[in-house]
Amino acid sequence: MSDLVELSAADLADALARREVSSVEATTASLERIAGVDGSVHAFLHVDAAGALAQAADADARRAAGDDNQALLGVPVAVKDVVATKGIPTTCGSRILEGWVPPYDATLVTRLRAAGMPILGKTNMDEFAMGSSTEHSAYGATCNPWDLGRVPGGSGGGSSAAVTAFESPVAIGTDTGGSIRQPSALTGTVGVKPTYGGVSRYGLVALASSLDQAGPVARSVLDAALLHDVVAGHDPMDSTSIDRADGWPSMAAAARRADISGLRVGVVKELGGEGYQAGVRTRFDEAVQLLVGAGAEVLEVSCPHFEYGLGAYYLILPSEASSNLAKFDAMRYGLRVVPDGVTAPSAEQVMSATRAAGFGAEVKRRIILGTFALSSGYYDAYYGQAQKVRTLISRDFEAAFSQVDVLVSPTAPTTAFRFGDKVDDPLAMYLNDIATIPANLAGVPGMSLPSGLAPEDGLPTGIQILAPALEDARLYTVGAALEARLVEQWGGPLLDSAPSLEGAR
């Protein structure tokens, strides 16, 4: 493995700024790493080597011309396949979009390009981001670089695995119920779901529009902050995009501050204990003690309605998804399948045959569930009630944040599980997101960072930090302070303990 791919995004950016290395060299190193290990990891659905190298050459030319005020100029990035990329296939892990090449860029991709970040390719995911393991990708699962027999989490397992396996320094994920944070926990990386509206959704293929949010995936808190600063900001193309009069503060500056003396930290009583793996709890408790050692004041906080979050989420999400996915009608783009044995089939018959062939089991399950929850006579009892629970959860957050500055919990109840363990048991799969869902329902920002390795299985565990809406910077200050103490305790980054993938399989 080239030393270049082991550099953090921040260190690579420094080396690029000092002209010790070129973006073409760094991008080439990433592409070679992908060629070397992605046969085993399968983090990527598409690698755009030619495009990435052209953008790298352009970044080098910009720097030579003195146009070098972008912090991550020349640092390569991987993008989850749910984000539209002009000229690069975008499938959302679904057969129904196989080979689709978008005619436009998502706003966050426009920002990556403007920042001079070469796009290495598109990362694997559960189909339309429905899942917590990537096993629901129509193109095969991604393997966890810590143990290739286990899942990397999901839906953004590809982005997390790409960063874990040193295939890319940073990546873009999307998080509707935990799809950035849960894979980060399972792979020992850092993932952030910004405040809803912080990053434009224009060009994201929508799963649940009121919950979806894109954010950074990285190997350190500072790297995530640097990428967050690139993609965040108001976008007139997204009506839910936040237009702050004072603009967003620098997340990188917040990460570099890393001072939490006097900070009030609330441990969420309802997110922990029963149902959480012993090693996950142990590492979480130790991390909380490190926060105390760093000068934080820790108290237990109750959020009594969080236990209803999972139920509300699995009514709201399928409802919105069944509506959003109605656009896959075989008429304007994507797959078209003509039913067998029907002479001159109607548009409706073609649509039904196409969706039968193009959607996988989990997508069908959720569309049917959403269609049920929205049907007349059941709308008030299911979707309407779920929206009321959403209010109760937001009120729990308001009450909690009147007492403390941030909340913490384990990110996921378990470490990475084996392929096949939960793939046909929807409820068991859904439980992976029990601690991450409340943040999506209330729109508040959340971060997962590694808290260590579970003693019983040696696999990564994650701690989640939650802040009030718009206070994303607080996550980075707390996360960086905790990370510094954890790394000191471990004697180096957690990923130093990950197995080498050289010659795997």
Added chain:
Amino acid sequence: MHHSPKIAAMPGPAYPSEATPSDGRTITREEVAHLARLARIDLTDDELDHLAPQLSVILESVASVSTVAADDIPPTSHALPLQNVFRPDEVRSSLTSEAALAAAPAVEQQRFSVPRILDDEP
């Protein structure tokens, strides 16, 4: 701001109007078949056999949401307050027809070509 937008649902089946999830009801195979028709997805017999019990288990597990919120709790559709967004009514560049049609399954005379949309029968 809390409000409850009417999400565009496909025409609903005739269910009892006062039904609540706490009825402990399950979804039958026939209902799944009906919902699949509404959602425009052809399901195989195996899929119908598999989905009905799975959906019933999921529904049972989410039933608690119907009992927790009192009548006076307002629904939340979006996490943060939303207001309508306007932009100046001015011409902007958009996709060319070639770009818009590039991924179409079938194209005819610079248009999307689609299967017949009406039944033969009157």
